[in-house]
Amino acid sequence: MGLSSRRIGIFGGAFDPPHLAHVALAQAAVTQLGLHELRVFPTGQAWHKARALTDGAHRLAMAQLAFGTVARAVVDDRELRRSGPTYTIDTLRELHAASPDDTLMLVVGADQAESLHSWRACDQILQLATVAVAARARPDPHAPPFDASRLPAGHWTAVELPNMPVSATQIRALVAAGQGIGHLVPPGVARYIAQHHLYAPT
DSSP states (O other): OOOOOOOOEEEEEOOOOOHHHHHHHHHHHHHHHHHHHEEEEEOSSTTOOOOOOOOHHHHHHHHHHHHTSSEEEEOOHHHSSSSSOOOOHHHHHHHHOOOSSEEEEEEEHHHHHTTGGGTTHHHHHHHHHEEEEEEEESOOOTTTOOOOOGSSSSSSEEOOOOOOOOOOHHHHHHHTTTHHHHHHHHHSHHHHHTTTTTTOOO
């Protein structure tokens, strides 16, 4: 098979911290979308996050621990190295310029998909990538069903995933309260958080 037909997944997030639902989505995307590679991007300065993110070096290390067991997943630090706010369109443009023949698949959860119209250069994102929506990947178990009509017009496909109501916000709160998180994050991530005293009360 020539390089002209590679399918490359793009999976971005704060990963503050990465949790089991993130890992499940990565594995499902690789398998169901037939990806040659899934590039995982811990975000740099997230323009849409009100709170300050944990230092990028910690989030990169945790992402490497979390996704290291996922076949064909590669953690890419380019958004952490980029100065200024992080925008998905910039990463897509870089990947497309480097390998114009690759098919790019942007992997998102339901909440992200429904807010896609507010992302910078949304129309160009949809020109460069097929959006792969995990419709049941919502942190809130009481959220309404995913509404595909809220997606901007463009190519999109589904990633099937069991409902996994896990959120990084919930995990940070549990750590701050001194409670266990071993059922919510990969073992290596739990150890890393403990070793580096992340999210502990200050």
